[in-house]
Amino acid sequence: MSLIDTHAHIHDKAFDADRDAAVGRMRSAGVETAITVGCDLADTQRAFTIARDYDLYASAGIHPHEAKDAPADIRAAFEPFLKNERIVAIGETGLDYYYDNSPRDVQQRVLREQIAIARDANLPLIFHHRDAFEDFVSILRTEWRDGMRGVVHCFTGDTAQAKTYVDEFGLYLGIGGIVTFKTAQPIRDAVIATGIDRLLLETDCPYLAPIPHRGERNEPAYVAVTAQYVADLLKLPVDDVASLTIKNAKTLFKIK
Ligand SMILES: [Zn+2]
Numbered sequence: 001m002s003l004i005d006t007h008a009h010i011h012d013k014a015f016d017a018d019r020d021a022a023v024g025r026m027r028s029a030g031v032e033t034a035i036t037v038g039c040d041l042a043d044t045q046r047a048f049t050i051a052r053d054y055d056l057y058a059s060a061g062i063h064p065h066e067a068k069d070a071p072a073d074i075r076a077a078f079e080p081f082l083k084n085e086r087i088v089a090i091g092e093t094g095l096d097y098y099y100d101n102s103p104r105d106v107q108q109r110v111l112r113e114q115i116a117i118a119r120d121a122n123l124p125l126i127f128h129h130r131d132a133f134e135d136f137v138s139i140l141r142t143e144w145r146d147g148m149r150g151v152v153h154c155f156t157g158d159t160a161q162a163k164t165y166v167d168e169f170g171l172y173l174g175i176g177g178i179v180t181f182k183t184a185q186p187i188r189d190a191v192i193a194t195g196i197d198r199l200l201l202e203t204d205c206p207y208l209a210p211i212p213h214r215g216e217r218n219e220p221a222y223v224a225v226t227a228q229y230v231a232d233l234l235k236l237p238v239d240d241v242a243s244l245t246i247k248n249a250k251t252l253f254k255i256k
Pocket of ligand 1: 007008009037092204
């Protein structure tokens with residue numbers, strides 16, 4: 001069985017003490033590679049360094065939490081990342097009205113600009129959103145064009161939201177450890193309604209470890225735990241879940 005962790009933060013300082021071992025466990029678990037996701041400019045720089053050192057992929061992004069510190073010219077700041085051979089996506093970017101760590105109008109501007117950068121660079125987007133569905137979708141409706149690609153990472157919506165993402169924008173849903181939590185029945189219903197063709201597996205490590213690791217530091221190897229959980233949920237062999245979600249990831253991120 002072979003898997004990809006499509007959303008990880010392996011460059012995070014949570015892995016500074018044992019990154020070699022964590023990446024070793026990842027590969028032993030059959031997780032061949034991962035996308036290590038940038039959350040601001042300095043963080044993105046670290047992501048690209050770690051992606052080079054560990055033969056991973058990286059994305060360049062400014063998270064809504066960090067939007068308040070975004071440069072005036074995001075496009076110019078992203079220029080070196082766009083030229084890097086490890087880049088597979090723009091993000092994570094989006095709206096987070098739960099924490100509201102950045103003013104909402106600033107979050108919206110920074111999101112719009114990253115969508116425009118992805119559009120011009122023909123790269124997919126990795127979206128983060130929380131408690132902002134209406135504004136998020138209305139921005140997509142003005143900025144989205146045919147042929148654009150993306151994933152709503154750490155999907156925590158319901159079936160109706162999943163349907164909007166998939167039917168209207170052709171987005172994928174990133175499924176991580178939260179799907180295993182007791183309270184996640186709406187997410188499980190949405191996963192069943194959506195079906196395997198639009199799902200990606202991810203960890204979002206070091207956060208949100210799946211049961212039975214909940215509360216521990218999450219790591220890329222645990223994407224195998226979520227794969228098994230989704231297989232049981234969809235009543236599919238885990239090998240099929242692995243091969244089909246890998247196919248989805250390769251289509252979305254254009255990786256070999
Ligand atoms: Zn993340």
